[in-house]
Amino acid sequence: MTRLDAKSIFGVWAGSVMCWDEKYHFDTDAYAAGIERMIKHKPHGIYTTGSTGEFYAIDFDEFKLMVNIQSELCGKAGVPLQIGCCSDATHKTLRLFEYAASKKEVGAAQVVIPYWMELNDREVLQFFKDLYSSCPDLPIVHYNIPRCKRFLHASDYLKILDVCPSLVGVKYTFAGSNFGTLQSDILSTPMLSYFVAENLLVSAMQLGAKGSYSSIIGTNPAYMQKLYSFAASGNWNEAMQMQRFLAKFFVQLGVIIGQVGEGDADPVIDKAMAVASGFLKAHQRCRPPYIGWSDKNIATLKEWMQKDYPELVYPK
DSSP states (O other): OOOOOGGGOOEEEEEOOOOBOTTSOBOHHHHHHHHHHHHHTOOSEEEOSSTTTTGGGOOHHHHHHHHHHHHHHHHHHTOOEEEEOOOSSHHHHHHHHHHHHTOTTOOEEEEOOOOSSOOOHHHHHHHHHHHHHHOTTSOEEEEEOGGGSOOOOHHHHHHHHHHOTTEEEEEEOSGGGGHHHHHHHHHHOTTSEEEEOGGGHHHHHHHTOOEEEESGGGTOHHHHHHHHHHHHTTOHHHHHHHHHHHHHHHHHHHHHHHHHTOOOOHHHHHHHHHHHHTOOOSOOOOOTTSOOOOHHHHHHHHHHHHHHOGGGSOOO
16 A cells, blocks of 8 residues: 555645546546656656646546546556545545545545535534545545635634544645645644745745645646755755746736647646646547637747746756
C-alpha cells in the first residue's frame, strides 16, 4: 500500500487535465501520454479531478478509466497519487471514494463538501464521518474552496478530525483572500498539511504551508521545481523573486484573457497555458458548457509567453 500521511504530502503536485477528442469523448491515449510526460519530470506527486480535472463533467465509467490509468502509470513509476473524489451529493462522493480506495496505488483522495446548497455544521461533520466510515484507510485531503459555499478553518477541522481522523491535508484555495486566517489555521492544526496556489507558495511556506497543487508545473515543470527547492531550503530571496514573477504573470494573463475574449474557468485557462507552452500535446478543448480557447488565440498566448515569459515555456 502507498497511502500518504501529512508528513509525506509536500512539494509541488501536478494537476492532471482531462483530454477530449473531437466528439468530446475521453481520449485515454492522449491522457496517458500527458501523465507519462509529467512523470518523467519527477513531480512530488500527481492529483486528478479537481476543477482543472473537470470532475463535474465526467461520468462514473470515465472516472474508473481515469483512475485505472493513473494507478497503473503512477504505481509503476513510484509517483505519489491523489484522486479527486468530488461531487454534489454524499452517495456520489462515496462511490468515487470507494473505487479510489480499491487501488493500492492511490495515496489519498481529495474531496469537496457537497456544494449546491450551503451545509450547516452538523451536515459537514456527517459528510466527513460518512467518508471515514466507508473507507477508514484512505487518507483525505479537503479541497477547501469558496465555490462550496462553506470555506472551512481550523476550528472546523478540529471538529472534523474527531469524526474523521483520516483527514491529513487541506488545499487552501484563494489564500490571498484568506491569508491572515491561513496563518492561524496552520498554527492551530499542525497535524494537517496545507497547500496553496503558486502565486503565494513562498509566502505561505514561510507560514508553514507544505507546497502547491499546481497548474504552472504543466507549462514548464522545471520552473516550479526550482521555486520549491529555493523555498524548501530557506533561500527566500530567490524564491520570493520567482513568486513575484508568477504573480505578475497571472495579472498580465488576466489582461490577455480580456483582450482575446476567451474564458478563464480553471480547466479552460490551465489547458490553454499547457498547450501554449508546448508541454501538453493534447487539444485544449473542454467539455461543455465550458469552451476551450480557439486555436488562433492559443497561438496568440503562445507568442506572448515566448516573448515575455520564456521561463514558463517548455524547452524543445
